Amino acid sequence: MRSIYFIVNPNAGNGRCRKIWDRIETLLIDEQVSFLAFYTEYPGHAKKLAGQIAAKHDGETIIVTVGGDGTLHEVMNGVTRNKNVILGFIPGGSGNDFSRGFKIPSNPVKALQVLLRLIKSDPVQIDNGKMTLADGAEEFFINNMGAGFDALIAYQVNHSPIKAILNKLSLGRLVYVYFLLKELFTFKPTTIDIAIDGKKYSFKQSWFVTVSNQPYYGGGMKIAPAAIPDDGLLDITVVHELSRWKLLLVFISVFWGKHIFFQEVKTFKGRMISIQSAEKLFVHGDGEHVGYTPLKIEIQVKSMQVLTRMQHAPEVNLEARDSNDF
Template sequence: MSEKRKLIFIVNPAAKNGFSLRIWKKLSMQLKDIPYEVYFTEKTRDGTEIAKSLAMKHSHPLLIVAVGGDGTIHEVINGIMHFPHVTIAYIPAGSGNDFARGFGMPQDPKKSIEYIKELIDSHETLFDAGVYTTNQGVNGIFVNSVGAGFDALISMKGNQSKVKKWLNSISLGKLAYTYYIVKELFRYQPTTLTLEVDGETKKFEKTWFVTVSNQQYFGGGMKIAPHADPQDGEFNITVVHRLSKIKLLFIFVSVFWGGHLKYKEVVSFNGREISIDFDQPVRVHADGEDIAETPFYVKISPKSWGLIQKAE
């Protein structure tokens, strides 16, 4: 790079019940020799608004570092899309941290800050993003995955729960999702899914959920899409349908190593533009954040944002 990047941190102090703020206080001690700015979010969507405001304010190269969980990086990337002078970095300080896994970033916050200091002025790597639009007028960007059905319901319940807050206090926040999987399993009624993938219609009866993945992981380390590549210009789509409730539990366990793909009730394929609808409205998540109900539409935005990353 010919011009040095300005270093800016956007910190979500509430991530993982305040763990993010404690991590930031420790890491900031390692930045005494580097000029930087820091901004703190206070409510939902602050990360998007702060990142967008900074991108519009500055015309020289910026490195914006999200400090928090997958929801924090989701908000920041939504703010900087279409601003090519902005590059992204990440310090994982949430309970899931699928972004760090899926994009080959350090998962240890202490290693992350050294990684950022080393690569601050290195060339960025460009990655794909997904663009989603819903019938309720909600639209935005995702970089991990979007999904509809049982997994989106679990994500919503887990994120809203007091159980997760308590478990986060003892660094076991991911168990909240396991709790809600078991709790909601016997209430949920799978229904017919209709997909239109690159102009071809596909129907799946008794569908539990569909996930459209840009990278491999979701749900705090579940390898939902082992074949997803965030640089190939396509999504990987996973449909889970026509199986018993007990078998669904086995599939959720096997997702952690990608073993779910061996089941005949799990279908996986690729696509660039996808319309998603169910016979009855179901919840939709984007990067683990509850956004709306079905129907909705997604399309790929190839190599549309930059991340600092070590060359392999």
């Protein structure tokens, strides 16, 4: 019998997650599911809790995150060495890109119903990305990472006192728009050098580079439309040599995944990626600030077990992968 744990971030989704959990907990009791639940009390707590839970068990253990992508990021970073852990997710955050990419209903009650069905079958083995920063620190991502403009905005939003105020008024999204517009006119695009499986590329006037395991990021933007979480490949997107006004156009088109048709947007697939930049750039993993460039990224193929409705990926076409020239 697999043990089931829930790690709940009551503050996720502007505090909405606490109410979501109350509802989920009642349903679990009604369904006579035996489980243990923990509330996170501070940033970083979810990672610690997940690590402690995993260390206690030799057998298969299900850890379900109830929160947003940031909480899930912490949970998966707490269990990267524990192959017996199966991850589940009930969306309770404001972004919830994991549920989009991994075919989990956005409605938390429906997500629970799906989860309770999936628990009875085998989990899906998925890839993840391992980042190694210049000081040797390692951080894993399950959705995506980014360096440059997007990571700067994520950092500013998460460290802004305005966020809490706007969140209380349910206007949390405005804070992204505010910093996007503010930085749009002050951010200095820079040269980014990228190596992908040994091939070197240099992009002048670059805004950002992202590396994705699944298509969605930033709360529904389809940044890497071709990304598949269990194909053994990461999807790289670079935005460079783009005027400030055209960046706004690209930003709008990314919700439909159509940005890839702009000549200033380059896409690749690969396993080992290194990113260096002329200027130090902010770096995020799953929307959480993790440090600065330079860094290396390496895929961890099928290294994580998740409860998801997604279908298995077809075999990887390595020839297509290697014809990345542009």
